[in-house]
Amino acid sequence: MAITDPLFGIQEPALQVQRRRLELIAANIANADTPGFEARDVDFRSVLAQAQTQLDKANAHNGKLIASTNSNLVADTQPIWRLATQPSEDGNTVDTQVEQAQFADAALRYQASLNFIDGRVKSLLSAITGQ
Template sequence: MNLFSGTISTIEGSLNYSSLKQKVISQNIANVDTPGYKAKDVSFKDTLNQAMAGAQKAYRTDARHYEFKSNAAANGIVSQRNVSYNESGNSVDIDKEMSDLATNQIYYNALVDRMSGKLSSLQNVLKGGR
């Protein structure tokens, strides 16, 4: 869907990223007492860096545009943290995970609110402003 100059698809990709982040944080919290479990993290920055490293030539309308044409997943890359916090080798810090969970929830709610606003605008246009 390419409505609103790609805004809806951008929000959709951001919602996918937030959903993946939520799943990873939930897995970390669920495994807080599992010996040897390495906490995971989702990083969009790693995805962007990876896409830029393998940059392909793309049609650009402006010299300031990125030089890659990739439909890289907006989900991000799931990676393990190699830091041990306790003697069992578990690297889950429950306080950090709960903080990340709250931050991600606020981010997700803001995205849903923005998507709702865009769809309401579209609905208003389709109804002719009535």
């Protein structure tokens, strides 16, 4: 059973998007002192809404579209430029405090999705083994 099974619902694409967010935020923090670097992020809500729409369509077709639609979700996601909260003379838009807070938020959401999937897997194993 693939993780893209309807049993896991929106959690699989949520993991993908949060992983992408964590990568972008880590790059922002790493480039905090790079002149002209512009902070980037992913609009999590819009991407997840798109994933939910695709998931609903796939469920209407007995789950046949899920693997193909979710596999391209993160690859097709375009990062957005984060607006500068503090002006910088060198054109860098990274605010390390904002980035660290965003990273912590994304990490918590990623862990929550993992916990949900782990709970589903444990429930399945319990049902299969009868324990």
